[in-house]
Amino acid sequence: MIARLSRLLATTRGTMVALGIMTLFAAFAAYEVHVVRQKLAIQGNHSEAPELRTGIAVLTLIDRLHYRLQEIAWTEDGRAVPKHVITDFAGALRNLERYADRLSEVFESSGTVAASGRAEENLAATIAAAKAAIEADFADPVTLEVTFSGHRERTKYTIIRYFHLLAEEREAAFLKQERTLAFFTASIYAAVLAMLGAFSALVLVLRREVGIRIGREKAERHAEYLSRTDPLTGLPNRSQLHHFLGDRITRFEDFQLLLIDVSRFGEINERYGHATGDAVLRALSERLRALAGRSGGEAVHLGADEFALVLPLFAQEDGSQICSSIEEMSIRDGTNRVFVKTAIGRAGSDTLRAEGHLSTDGMIRAVELALSEAKYRSHEQFVTYTPELEQRHARRRELLDSIPRAIEDDEFFVAFQPKVDLADGYVYGFEALIRWRHQGRVISPADFLPLAEETRLIVDLDLLVLGDAVRQVASWNRVTGRDYAISVNLSALHFSNRDIVTAVADLLADLDFNPSLLTLEITETVMLDDWEGVQAILADLSALGVKISLDDFGTGYSSLAYLRRISADELKIDRSFVTEIEQSSEAQFVLDAIVDIATGLGMKIVVEGIETEEQARIVSGFGCDRGQGYLWGAPKPAGETEVAILEAVA
Known part of the structure; x- marks a missing residue:
């Protein structure tokens, strides 16, 4: 009273x-x-x-x-x-x-x-x-x-x-x-x-005392709210995730935990601004809140571009269906329309309970492994945790730790795959591909290149391949009197600064190599960075006389419209179009459209992954200039390739 x-x-x-x-x-x-x-x-x-x-x-x-x-x-x-x-x-x-x-x-x-x-x-x-x-x-x-x-x-x-x-x-x-x-x-x-x-x-x-008390209570409530809630999205924060998981584990409920990461979120902030980045996070949080509400679960914002969903344990295909609604989104913020992709890791309490490792920390570690695997597999955006992921993760960590030492010990080498003219089958050049001989076996690039990209060691590896490949081809050209061309892949990380321009210029000058014989292959992901900065670096590289090739077109983030915005000399069509080219009229229709546009823009067309004569005939009939694939030879070390070159010359 x-x-x-x-x-x-x-x-x-x-x-x-x-x-x-x-x-x-x-x-x-x-x-x-x-x-x-x-x-x-x-x-x-x-x-x-x-x-x-x-x-x-x-x-x-x-x-x-x-x-x-x-x-x-x-x-x-x-x-x-x-x-x-x-x-x-x-x-x-x-x-x-x-x-x-x-x-x-x-x-x-x-x-x-x-x-x-x-x-x-x-x-x-x-x-x-x-x-x-x-x-x-x-x-x-x-x-x-x-x-x-x-x-x-x-x-x-x-x-x-x-x-x-x-x-x-x-x-x-x-x-x-x-x-x-x-x-x-x-x-x-x-x-x-x-x-x-x-x-x-x-x-x-009394007013002062009550005011102070009310202010203190408000401050305490606000502090408690902030300790439990993310201020940007209004979702529970990381500390609440532990509470939600612990509560369900204590009540012996079966549940699943989904960890969601917005792909390339830093580039969204850089390209559109932080206000648009915040709008993307809020829009995603609303979708997750709606999913959690319909399923009787909880949505959590872990910070930055990471979210989590705690949901009842459905069948795995039900979980996949839920994830499909958030894997790709289109969000409009004012005049900006942003396409957002996510990588999702999933872990179920039933799997960890069967292993005897069901705990809050165990669930979080399991779902982090699944998310890491989803990021690692660029073609998959949704991965469910299995015990085998632990072994693969340990193996990748071992490889990641071994890469710097392997560079010092010259364990990496360059393999060369022929590139031919489809009109007469003449080998006009090679693509340089990196390989790793480690502990007596050759490790597939698919196993270590994503790790190198993740740790930025890919920059050092690219420069290593570039130097070795150009020196080797320059040597072959001197011996044979031919003008073999060489193509080298470059990571998008090279386009964050101008070091690559200096490195290429120094290499060409040191070896007195004809710049027109060097092609630098870039993927579509480079165009999602600072577009003006990328264009400036590409212009400087072109000014050196080297050619630019757009690699793996159609498998990444871009569309045909990007062909008009990038000054490329060559377009490489991904092998995924070739595997179905003999049976699929749809694949032929898409290939025909790409060829028409690229030809109209003055680009040479290289088709990857050709393995049969029929495939070569079909793509040649559509107007493709050049080809590459196992039909003419697999990637081989420099020594084996040199033998083949000398035999051809003789």
Whole structure:
């Protein structure tokens, strides 16, 4: 109750109501004092009226007796006193005695004892003189009149003096009461004002205290909210993920955990700005919140571009169906339309329970492994955790740790695959492909190149391949007198700065190699970086005289429209179009469209993955210039390739 009253007083409305009540109380108290003072004044005035009337009546009757004695005294000698005079004198005397009794009562209740005693004595003497005159039958009226006149004057003086003193005493008493009431009134006002001041001070203190308490509670609630919630998306944060998982594990529920990563999110921020990046995260969070709501699960924002979904354990295909709705999205932010891809890792509680490793940390580690695998497999965006992932992850970590040492120990070497002219089957050049001979076996590029890309070691490997390949082809050209061309792949990481331009220029100068025989192959991913910066670097490379080839076209993020924006000399069509070219009319239609556009832009066309004569015939019929594939030879080390070249020359 007190707490609620304190909160009420701490509000502006509560303060105004309390002050209003105190003001009404003060006004009512002052009004009551005023009424009492008015009543006292009226009572004081009224209380004097009966006493004065009695005194005046006494004085009037004394004057009346004196007047009749004068009439008797002035009666001519020998004449009889008129009877009515004597009768009136006697009547006045009786009335005087009656009023004298009343006046005695007034004297008895009076506070002026001395004055009332003298007045009462003189009045008694006057009455006695009047009675003596009647008993003497008014003999010697002149003497009686003189004697009575003396008593009359003394009596009137003492009675008038008595009433004068009585009035002074009562006025003094009234003034004293007036001063007392005035003091009481002032005291009430002072007390009320003091109470109002104290009450106002109390209210201010309470308001401040309650305000501080409310502010502290709000701050604590906000801090608690921030400790549990991501402010950008409004989703629960990483700490809540542990709570959700622990709660389900404690209740022995079967569930699945999905870890979602926005692919190339940094490039979205760089290309469109952080405001658009935030809009992408909010849009994705809304979709995840809706999925979680429909499935009875929870969506979590782990920070940056990572999200998590905790869902009931469906069949794996149901989980895949859920993931398909968030693997690729199109988000519009103002004038920007952003296409977003995600990589998703999934782990089920049933799998970890069967392994005996079901725990919060175990679930998170398992789903992180699955997500890492999804990123590693560029062609897959959704991977479910299995125990085999642990072994593959350990193997990849071992390879990743071995790459720097392998570079120092020259374990990497270059393999060369022929590139032929489809018109006559003439080998006009080679593509340089990196290989790794580690612990007695050759490791597939698919196993280590993604790791090198992830750790930026791919930059060093590309430069290693570039140097070895150009030196080797330059040597073959000197020996054979031919002008074999060489193609080298470059990672998109080279286009974050201009070092690659300097490296290529230095290499060409050192070897005196014809720049037109060097082709640098880039993938479509390079065009998702800083577009203006990429164009500037490509222009500088072209200025050196080298050719630019767009590799694996159609498998990445771009479309045919990108062909118009990049200054490429060559277009390499991915092997995925070739594998179905003999049976699929749709594949032939797409190939025909690509060839028409590339030819119109003045590009040479190279088709990868040709393995049969029929495939070569078909792509040649569509206007493709050059081919590459196992039909003409697999990638071979420099020594084996050199033997083949020398045999061909001979």
